[in-house]
Amino acid sequence: MTRLTDDIIIRAVARIMIPFIQIYALYVIMHGHHSPGGGFQGGVILGASFILYLITHGLEEARARMSELKAGIFSASGLLIYSGIGLLCLILGSNFLDYGRLSLILKVIPAQARSLGILGVEIGVGITVMAVMFSIFFDISTGGIIPEDEEIKEENG
Amino acid sequence: MDNFFLWLGMGLFFLVLLCLYRGVFGPGVLNRVAAISAIGTKTLVILLIMGYIYQRVDMFVDISMVYALLNFLGTITVAKYLEMSGEI
């Protein structure tokens, strides 16, 4: 599924489509509170754009853009954003993920603080979902074996 | 006007039924892939028609946008699978 094949039409069309898919995914994440969508859906669409790049451009170029190490870091950092906002609310003396208390830091009214807190949480969810979806597809399609690693192994022993 | 869009939607459903015949009984994978991608485009239009009937087009445009942007991903994947398994 990840081998590079010589189809110029699909590659060029994917190259043109991918930035628009990504900006649409970010639109879905950012406008989650007053239109359908949110962190999970936007993350899935963002992950689909990277999967499209992996399918059309082959394993090697896709790893230069989004490697499995980067995916791991992204998924962890998204979770860090989510739980960090929750813990911040806990430290400020209210319940976990009770964003109203964030108004003490952000110097705005509680309603606006809730909106900003939800936005932060959705960004975290989106990053995590994107990275996890990409790495699930990466692991299934390569079977955990990357050609470079095999060559290195053969050279070593 | 609502009635007009209702009948338009029913006509599109009839076309979906025709495509679905090819998708369910069609000999081989290639017929099925073509039928399903046709169903995808019809789904997009039906969603917009529903949005017009519910008077909330701004919400339904978002869903149909997802189909417009991502509908070809499945088709490409099937084509790549068939090419890599050496069936065509």
Place this chain on the structure above:
Amino acid sequence: MEVTVLIQTADKAFEILEKARNEARELLYSSAKIASETKSLEAKRAEQAFLSGAQHTKLAIRNYTLTFFMLFAFWVLLSGRLDLFHLTLGVLSCLLISYLSYDLLFANVRIGDIRIMFKRFFAAAPWFLSQIFTANLHVAYLALSPKMPIDPSILRFNTKLESDISWVALANSITLTPGTITIDIRDGEFFVHAIDKKVASDLDTGEMEDKIAHVFMEADHIYIQDILDVSRIFGELK
């Protein structure tokens, strides 16, 4: 008299241009061969950096800004909320996306071409639409007539276009016209499936190719559109 002298000098200039172009093309092909034969991505990158040299950073900055503005227009079209908060979010996310994929959208477009390209595209659009409309009627006639007078065949022709983006545009506009489907492109050779003799002969005139070449500014051949442009100037001279 003056006009004939002008034409002769133009012919000579075109000959010299053709020769130089062929040499440059051979050089490019050999370098491209080297670039494609080196296997690893790092080596390919080094080759590209060597070939493009100092222009690379300038090109990257141009691509970055162009991608940013295009994506921001798309964002405003999607969002429709013009208050400061949402516009700030839009600017941030467009910056992120154009950082992630600045080398995707405008990879093979030359500097300074884009505005003329848009103008020529909108000038050529009605011709494409009329072509699609007439082909639609023809295919509807074929499908509805009880005898089904189809005569399917596969055409193959070498194109004179050079950049891959114009290959893709030609292939997609062939596919968009009903009755013809581009099956494959292999090293500039098109494989096109045509449903009928008439559709195939329409394709064989090469008018669509000329239009695409005109839009994408494949500048160094003489195309029908260019001759039409020049002939108007000659008419005014006379």
Place this chain on the structure above:
Amino acid sequence: MIAPFDIVILLLVLICAIAAISVKDLLSAVIILGAYSFLMCLLWSEMGAVDVAFTEASVSAGIGTVLLIAAVSKTKRRSKD
């Protein structure tokens, strides 16, 4: 709630579901499952659950089909029975 749409979509979903479990070829089953998810998205949005429909659309069109085909590519396509 649009009653005629409701009945027609339910009928089509039923056809898709029966076809998806009765077909022998795994790849064909995945493709028919894609059609099932299209119609399911129509059903959700017709019932007014726009957010659920959005999730169904993005997951099925973006990830679901691709993941299932990647899984099929690791196995044999034909089922034994």
